[in-house]
Amino acid sequence: MNMRTPLGKVRGLGSAKEGTDHFWRQRLTAVANVPLLIFFVFFVARYAGAPHAEIVAALSNPFVAVVMALVVTSALTHMRIGMQVIIEDYVHAEGAKIALLMLNTFFAIAIGGLCLFAILKIAFAG
């Protein structure tokens, strides 16, 4: 027997009003992360320990800069919603949970801001 109202079924969003959005974004960014992180690993393996001029030249390439920005964006989105689940699973005190969920977002945005600024600075100004 299905207890859901017809309107609820059509909207398909459940009681949290978000539906499967969290699950979907976790999977969407996971799919994106596979090729992006493979690129990242090979990039780092290639340029680890390289002279500064060489790494700047590599990151100045428009393709590399854009892909690197996508690596950062996709990975940070994925890890932010992943850490959200970890916090929700283990932290039950309401105040600490909300504080950590906020810190989680602040951390992801701060790291993202730093990375994107560095990538853009190298790409535009060397």
Added chain:
Amino acid sequence: MTDVTRSRPLSPHLQIYKPIPTMVMSIMHRITGGALYFGTILVAWWLIAAASGAAYYDWVSWLFGTLIGKIVLFGYTWVLMHHMLGGLRHFAWDLGYGYEKHFATKMAKATLAGSVTLTLLIWIIGFLAR
């Protein structure tokens, strides 16, 4: 009210069950995910160093190249590979495959073997590219 909730008996948890490959790999997936979370600090540091100029970049590059630096980065590589292969396993499950008990155990063991192999390969390629 909270005392009532706290004194309730708990259902059997982690310490009761024998660790089996699928369970251990599930826990590892979460731990590696958490480690990668904080590992992004190293990525941001490296990119900022590259953007800051040669002097600071050379210092950070030297630091990452020390023995301790290399051990951390080697661990980082393995954690990333393990989480990625664990993620591929999740894709299989999401598509409806890989639920059979013995096959799931094989996939769990393959995740560990695969992550170690890939990590070694990446580092060998990294050293050959020098």
